[in-house]
Amino acid sequence: MVAALVIMTLAGSAVLLGCLSAYAWYRRALADCVEWGTTYRLIDAHVAALADQADALAARDAAESRTANSEARETQRLRTVAAEASNQRRQTDAAVHAITDVRVSCAAKQSPVALHEHVEAFRDASNRLRPEIGRIRSVFEPVAARVLEHDPQARAVAVNRIRAVMPGVRALYRDTPGLRDAGIGRGLRDALTQAASAADNPGSTYRTLADAEHTLFTKADEFTRARNTKRGIDCGRTACVALTFDDGPRVDISRRVVQSLRDKGDRATFFAVGGAIDDAAIPVLRDDTRYGMPVGSHTMSHTDLPAIMQAGTERQEFDDAATRISEATGRPVNLLRPPHGAADEASRRYLANHLGAGIALYDVDSYDWAVGASARSVQWKVTAQARPGSIILMHDIHEHTAAALPHILDALRAKGYRMVTIEELTGQYPRPGYVYYSRDNIIPW
Incomplete structure (x- = not known):
């Protein structure tokens, strides 16, 4: 009798594991x-x-x-x-x-x-x-x-893009004091000086501006990788994933999410809705950046990017949201997460040339937004789909997401993953107009 029960239990476990494996394959x-x-x-x-x-x-x-x-x-x-x-x-x-x-x-x-x-x-x-x-x-x-050597329109676009990118690169340099005085820091400082000079000089040619922009990104990448090394991060050799949280801040839940990450020594990237930022939310966002967790934009009103471009509301939805988020965090915005994952060529062009921002998408959806989602369902969907290099979508506005997060972090760590920011994952300073799905799927501009 005991032997039969053992056999039935093992058989049931095998069936369950088989079902879970099939479900993971489907997801x-x-x-x-x-x-x-x-x-x-x-x-x-x-x-x-x-x-x-x-x-x-x-x-x-x-x-x-x-x-x-x-x-x-x-x-x-x-x-x-x-x-x-x-x-x-x-x-x-x-x-x-x-x-x-x-x-x-x-x-x-x-x-x-x-x-x-x-x-x-x-x-x-x-x-x-x-x-x-x-x-x-x-x-x-x-x-x-x-x-286009002296074309005023082409020059204006190049100058605007450089000027849009420079605050974020300056913040990268400023926020890593241990590298500023090293050779790599001097290289980035010189590139910033060169880019500023090219942008401010009315006589700069198209080629001069293009060369200055290229050098700036090359040095910013070198600095980003050096910062990763300083932090013990090497996502080319170690399995890393980037957790991301949209739709916040919602003060109580966002604080719980950040605290769970801090308790485990992990980082994530947040994408705030500009219209959700009030006086109570500003300290939350300020803490995010203080703890090394970047905050990008999720537009002003959570509107799809193609709809924004069709309506002609780019300045309100992109520019004003980025300004509001930057004022709240004290850091420039260099990534935008499209609501519902919807982006198009027109929005990419605007974000690249006006805000100097890249687009952060994802290859893992937690479905924590779905009707009937629970802490258990969120945990299972994330752990079933995650793989090295993944960018994972969650939302810091749901109670069940905050409840699931400590278990997700433990489960991913048990699988050998390290939780990092998107910049740490790619080892690249975010490029204007680039689309980031994962470490291995980046669409260039």
């Missing part, structure tokens, strides 16, 4: 489908925009009757690369549509097998198109440096 497949479906759409739109810009620049160059053979070859090469990128887009789009309908491909309650087929289609399409961004950029910049 991961659904998350991957959403991630790679939106990745493909964003890359496709960006390659189309870059190809159009390349064609326009080549046409302008031809209209200005430039005759040097080397210049003519550069321009023809730009036309060729743009045409090749457009052809790659058409072929990729046809390949995707032969497998799945992008509008419904990631709907819930599909079989994991079907979801994985869609994931592979989207991932393959993304990986086919992603190199086109670098190819176009590499031939665009030499022509742009010549054609």
Whole structure:
């Protein structure tokens, strides 16, 4: 009798583990489908925009009757690369549509097998198109440096982007005193000086501004990686995940979330809604940054980015929210989390050129926002889907999220993960217009 009970217990445990494993596979497949479906759409739109810009620049160059053979070859090469990128887009789009309908491909309650087929289609399409961004950029910049050398509009965009980025890079330098006097600190300080000089000089050419911006980011990356080393963080060798919290601050719950992180010695990144910041919330946000937890923007009113661009409310939703958050935290905003994960080419361009901000998305959704969510369901969904390099979405406005967090931290640590900020995860200072899904899935601008 005892033996039978033991056998039944073991069999039941095996069935349960099998069910949990299957569920984890399904959740991961659904998350991957959403991630790679939106990745493909964003890359496709960006390659189309870059190809159009390349064609326009080549046409302008031809209209200005430039005759040097080397210049003519550069321009023809730009036309060729743009045409090749457009052809790659058409072929990729046809390949995707032969497998799945992008509008419904990631709907819930599909079989994991079907979801994985869609994931592979989207991932393959993304990986086919992603190199086109670098190819176009590499031939665009030499022509742009010549054609746009003294163009006032192009110069204004470059100057504004540098000026938007510099406060965040200065904060990076200022907040890491142990590195400021080292060689790497002097390199960043010199890059800041060079960038400021280029932006302030009315005679700076397009090339001068582009070179100053490139140097600034190169030195900021070096400094970020040195800061990681100082903190004992190496997400290239160690399994790391970045926990993120949206929709706050909600004073009581946000404080509990931050305290749980501090108790475990972990960090996270927060994305505040500008309209939710009142006098009671300001000390909460100030504590976040004091404890080394960056606060980005989640817009002013939690409106989808494409809707903001269509309504023409960018200044209120992006600029004013960033100002309010920066005033509350004492730190500049360099990342924005799109409400509902919705972003498009127009919003990327605005955030890059006006705010110098990147876009933080995610590859793991805790579903703590869903009807019926509980501390147990949130814990299970996070731990089932997390993998090295993940950016994990949660919300510091739900009681069940605050209750689940200590258990999530313990479970992830038991799996060998270290909880870090997005900048620590990527080892990169956030780039204007870049989209960050995970450490291994970053869409360049």
